[in-house]
Amino acid sequence: MNYGCLPNDDKPTNNLKITSPAQLNTRALSSDCADSLWADVWLDNQVVGKLQRQANGWQGQMKIPRGSHTLKIEFKCITDTYGTLSLAINTQNKNFSTDDTLSLGSSDYQYPDDDNDGSSNLAELEAGTDPSDNQDGGGLNSFKWANPLPQGNSLTDVIWNGSAFLTVGYRGTILTSGNGQSWSVAHSTSTKRLQGIAWSGSQYVVVGVQGTVLTRPANSPDWAIRDPGSNKDLFGITWTGSQFVAVGEEIAITSTDGINWITHTLPKGHLFKSITWTGEQLVAAGLVINKNTHKPEGAIMTSDDGTLWSSPKLTGTASLSDIEWTGSQLIAVGGDQHLSGNNLTPTTQGGLILTSTDGENWQQQDSGTNIDLHTVTFEAASGVIIAAGGSSHLIDRSTPTQSVILSSSDGVNWTTRDSSLNQNYRGLASSPSQTIVIGDAGVIKSSSNLQQWNNHTSGTLNTLNDIVSMGNMLIAVGINGEVLTSQNSRSWASRNSGTSTDLTAIAWTGSMLVTVGGDLGPAQDGPGQAGSNGVILTSPDGINWTDRTPEGVLGLIRDISWTGSQLIAVGSAGLILTSPDGIQWTTQNSGTDRWLNAVSSNNDLIVITGGDHFNQDGVGGTILTSSDGSNWTPINGLDENIDLVDVTWTGSFFTAVGGVFNQELDNASKILTSHDGLNWTTNNPGINSIIEDVYWTGSKLLAVSNTNSALLTSFDGNSWTLSPTPSGNTQNSVVEYQGDTIIVGSNGTILYREN
Known part of the structure; x- marks a missing residue:
């Protein structure tokens, strides 16, 4: 391994040579760890550079001043399941004025053991056990669900095995229930999205995305990961009486025992989501790309043994999502109404039933x-x-989610049993006494007559956008005017905000809470006019709220911050509002029509960050500064592809976070730091996700992102550690409160961790 050191004369010496630990070369690292392996180079307790794996070895380049220093080489990787892991460390005192050569053998390294169980992180990673189960910021179990309960990940399938229900979903979620009323979260060995379940009479087999296969025998609580021989997404699975057969993206797999699998490749463009066994043949339902129209179309395939499959029969309909054999006929259901408005699918069709x-x-x-x-x-x-579903529009987000449950005695005549503005229903299962329906946001309902449905999920499902501590209480705000309060981060009470308008941010001045928000609406002329229903509310206690919205049309207000002397609110189309007391508000001239997303300040400077990804015109990278809140100066030379979503002051430097919404350009996440608010350095924390929020605890930075299920932690804004969380939902905001770390996000997500 070689890397160049740049002394004071900035000329590479190219002669610092390091031998990587033999264990990293010989141990069977998991693929996600092997793909993300790197080494941090520390100089006197500060990261000065990284070593990355290259075709001709490990390389990096950094400036190292001459003289005596403490040099540390730390090998790390990022895993989906366990977050950032430290695998091997070497620390030496070195005088770079007299000796530029460093040779390290495998015996020179130490191997961290995060949970102090006598087995190193590297060894536990090889064994498939959690290397940081008992450590602060470690395994998934360190974060717990506070809302909704029992958990909030979307569920995709449910089954009745004759004595118990089992349901699976996003982020490796598995829940069980003996009576359909009380549900327990089971320990899962996977963090992938689980899609389908089959029961053989003695064993469960669960399939999911990226070739996930899990098995669990009836007499064991433990799940084992199996290798199907492919990393293709798997969606549906059935038991024929002699073998398991699963289907997915251009693939079918078969197994007699759930452990050893045979893969069968399907033609390109074939995606099958469900499969059933009639007693004589296998029938799979899904979609294929019509060769004539080049558009997706519902399709059926059949097979006698799961090995040889018929050519797909095009149904001339929208895609099919599920299929069931009743004993006398096949029922297939589907629809693509959620894609209405998409140019690729100009004609959409919902409520699809084929027999x-x-x-x-x-x-x-x-x-x-x-x-x-x-x-x-x-x-x-x-x-x-019984059929169920829902339509949450991907194109028109203003259209609320609708759900429906139907029933029929013959497959021809259907009766609506439940229809409401609700979460999507994704799976159904029936025991002799009741029917269970599961779906998005962890929804679980049961009914004994298909008319009255009992909800077994507690807590709000409204997306929560921000959270703040007022010292003795936490306050979270979200869509539909949602306000929640808690004194212990575990139990939450809903408060009447007096508005149904979405709330996007909240600030505490020391004597008053101020929350802001608004609804997206048609673009109009003038600052802040892209959205007509801005709102500002104040409260002394988080319980009683007063509307302080100024008269006139306001756009969506994205963020608010207290500088110590005034409130600064920012939002759509260059909107800036200032107020000394939260009651009287003044509109300021920002000099821009870009979206302003966040604001922070120190004693000398106010910094606003933003972009324009909502208009999708490719213009972003906005930073404005001001010493008084009235006169604003833009920072030039920023990357126009970056949208900056949040910013905070640590006491010594500003940290702005966001990312690239066009992920074809670069890794999505971006972090910018600046000591003066004028000169900014860009960092990449190594996740392909937009960072939504950054928070300074007084000793470290915490950040969360929109699609990466992890908490990011940094002491300097440059080197970041990922700790996985159990939520597969968008994570919008993070805070520390009385020794706990709390994260809020979509579908009512509230997670807490005891630090």
Whole structure:
């Protein structure tokens, strides 16, 4: 391993040579760790550079001043399951004025053991156990769900095995219940999205994305990871009586024991989401790309043994999501109404139900709804077919999610049993006494008659956008005017804010809480006019709220901050508002029509960050500064592809976070730091996700992102450590409170960790 050191004359010496630890070369690292392995180079307790794996070895380049220093080489990797792990460390005192050569053998390294169990992180990674289970910021179990309960990850499938229900979902979620009323979160060995479940009578097999296969025998609580021989996404699985058969993205896999699998490649463009066994043949439902129209179309395939498959039969409909055999006919359901407004799918179709007695000839039935149907099951005891689904529009986000449950005795005539503004329903299962429906945000409902449905998830499902501590209480705010308070980070109470407008941010002045927000609306002329329903509320205690919104049209207000002498609120189309007391507000001229997302300050300078990704015109990278809140100066020379979502002051430097919304350009996450607010240095924390929030605890920076299920931690803004969280939802804000770390996000997510 070689890297160049730059002494004071800035000429590379190119003669500092290091031998990497033999264990890193010989141990079977997990693929995600092996792919993300690097080494931090520390000089006198500060990271001065990184070594990255190159084709001809490990290389990096950094400035090292001459003289005596403490040099530390620390090998690290990032894993999906365990976050950032330190694998091997060497520390030596070295005088760079007299000796520029350093040779390290494997025996010179120490191997960290985060949970102090006598087995190093490297050894536990090889064994597949959690290297940091009992450590601060370690395994998934260090964070716990406070809302919703029992958990808030979306669920995708549910099954009844004759004595118990089991449901699976995002972030490796597995829950079990013996009675359908009380649900327990089971320990999962995977963090991947789990999609389908099958039960053989003695064993569960669960499949998911990226070739995930898990098995669990009836007499064991433990799940084992199996290798299907492919990393293709798997969506549906069934048990034929002699073998398991799973289907997915251009693939089918078969196994007689759930452990050893045979892969069968399907043609390109074939994506099958569900499979059922009729007793004579396997029937899979999904979609293929129509060769004539080049658009996705619903399709059915059949097979006698899971090895040889028929050519797909195009149904001339939208894609199919699930299929079920009733004993006399096949029922397939689907829809693509959620894509309405998409140019690729100009004509959409929801509420799709197809029936067939032989798998070859299909008839479309009138479901009485245009809501997408995601799941169907047959209740053998009553002979009733039940279908459920929902439509959350991906294009028109202002359209609320609608859900529906239907039933039929013959597959032809359908009755609506439940229809509401709710989360998407994704899976159905029935026992002799009740039906269970599961779905997005961890929703679980049960019914004994298909008419009255009991909810087994507690807590709000409204997305929470921000959280703040007022010393003796936490306050979280979110969409639909949601305000929650807590004194212990575990139990939360909903408060009446007096508005149904989305709340985006909240600040504490020391004597008053101020929350802001608004709704997106048609663009109009003038600063802040992209969105017509801005709102400002104040409260002395988090419980009683007063509307302080100025008269006139305001745009969406994205953030608010207290400088010590005034409140600064920022938002859409260059909106800046200032107030000395939260009651009287003045509009300031920002000099820009870009979106302003966040604001922070020190004693001398106010810094606003933003961008313009909402308009998708490729213009971002906005930083404004001011000494008084009235006169603003833009910082030039920023990367126009970066959108800066949040900013904070640490006491010695500003940290701005965000990312690149066009991920084809670069890694999505970006972090900028500046000691003076004028000159900024860009860092990449190494995650492909937009960082939504950054918070200074007094000793370290905490950050969370929109798609990466982790907490980021840094002491200097340059070197970041990832700690995984159990949530697969968007994480919008983070705070520390009375020794706990609390994260809030979409679908009502509230996580807490005892530090």
